[in-house]
Amino acid sequence: MSEEERPTLRVLEAPAREALPDTVEAFLARLGGPTLVHLAGRDRSRIRAFSTLLHGNEPSGVRALHRWLRSDAQPAVDMLCFVGAVDAARAAPGFAQRMLHGSRDLNRCFQAPYEGHEGELAEALLRRLRDHACEALIDVHNNTGHNPPYAVATRTDPERLALCGWFAERFVDCNLRLGTLIEATEDDFPGIALECGRAGDPLADAAAFELVSRYFETDRIPWKQERPLQILHEPVRIRLAPGTEVAFADAAQPGADFTVVGDIDRHNFERVAPGTPVGWLRDGSPWPVEAHGADDVDVSQQLFVARDGMLQTRRELVPMMMTTAPSVAQLDCLFYAVRPRNVE
Numbered sequence: 608m609s610e611e612e613r614p615t616l617r618v619l620e621a622p623a624r625e626a627l628p629d630t631v632e633a634f635l636a637r638l639g640g641p642t643l644v645h646l647a648g649r650d651r652s653r654i655r656a657f658s659t660l661l662h663g664n665e666p667s668g669v670r671a672l673h674r675w676l677r678s679d680a681q682p683a684v685d686m687l688c689f690v691g692a693v694d695a696a697r698a699a700p701g702f703a704q705r706m707l708h709g710s711r712d713l714n715r716c717f718q719a720p721y722e723g724h725e726g727e728l729a730e731a732l733l734r735r736l737r738d739h740a741c742e743a744l745i746d747v748h749n750n751t752g753h754n755p756p757y758a759v760a761t762r763t764d765p766e767r768l769a770l771c772g773w774f775a776e777r778f779v780d781c782n783l784r785l786g787t788l789i790e791a792t793e794d795d796f797p798g799i800a801l802e803c804g805r806a807g808d809p810l811a812d813a814a815a816f817e818l819v820s821r822y823f824e825t826d827r828i829p830w831k832q833e834r835p836l837q838i839l840h841e842p843v844r845i846r847l848a849p850g851t852e853v854a855f856a857d858a859a860q861p862g863a864d865f866t867v868v869g870d871i872d873r874h875n876f877e878r879v880a881p882g883t884p885v886g887w888l889r890d891g892s893p894w895p896v897e898a899h900g901a902d903d904v905d906v907s908q909q910l911f912v913a914r915d916g917m918l919q920t921r922r923e924l925v926p927m928m929m930t931t932a933p934s935v936a937q938l939d940c941l942f943y944a945v946r947p948r949n950v951e
């Protein structure tokens with residue numbers, strides 16, 4: 608199929624359970640590209656939105672969707688389920704690429720001017736979602752490092768806190784403008800991105816299936832926060848400075864400008880004290896990181912200090928989404944630093 612003939616967004620109406628392939632890989636092959644799966648609920652008058660696989664290397668959400676579709680269950684209300692980076696997920700060896708080489712990160716494309724294939728896809732999805740008055744949106748992701756489940760939202764309001772509390776104990780209010788799906792739909796309906804754990808971890812797959820089952824099958828979303836939440840805000844995005852060669856190891860690596868401490872992701876969501884080592888600096892290599900919050904000012908020198916050949920934290924911070932994958936560090940970021948909301 609040529610580029611012109613390929614539909615931007617496929618729609619799959621109420622797939623019959625028996626017609627679905629029994630592996631998620633075959634399911635993705637059947638979809639053939641980014642697809643909106645529309646399911647008929649017991650109550651046809653209401654509809655919820657679900658999204659997953661915006662990143663091709665984050666399989667838990669689509670595994671959960673596929674498993675749920677092959678079960679006997681019926682959704683409580685109509686469901687619009689978006690499966691995003693199908694091509695990237697299918698590229699060998701499978702679930703290994705965030706996006707295809709030469710493509711853009713789909714979850715950075717939900718903002719004008721909606722250019723290129725990913726931009727058109729994002730715009731087409733937004734149009735479909737807005738045609739319906741969705742009750743809510745949950746967008747399921749995985750991390751590449753060790754993280755507990757947590758929600759990311761663009762506002763701290765009762766609806767979003769309630770959605771988070773249904774599935775996770777940590778809530779991150781993200782005021783960064785990255786071009787994500789939950790940003791683009793924040794005025795349309797309450798939405799959260801749900802990070803359900805590390806890609807490939809069976810616990811993350813189980814958490815995603817639990818989420819899908821509850822979200823699809825529960826008649827009324829409990830719009831009341833059901834448990835106390837750790838609320839974090841004002842994320843600062845820590846990225847590699849351009850041209851920095853990074854490695855992850857438990858000792859400085861020859862050839863790397865910056866060797867990040869190999870098990871750094873163990874610190875996710877912990878309060879990290881000033882003076883904590885982040886990584887080894889190669890002699891004479893330039894400052895390795897940039898750190899930008901919503902105001903786009905580089906605060907990396909306020910957060911970190913170079914001392915004794917290492918990059919260390921300068922002040923207390925709470926890291927999240929720390930990766931130990933060099934490709935993710937290069938393409939996206941090393942981690943985010945957040946602040947607990949009750950402590951300033």
Ligand SMILES: [Zn+2]
Pocket residue numbers: 661662665748749
């Ligand atoms: Zn993701």
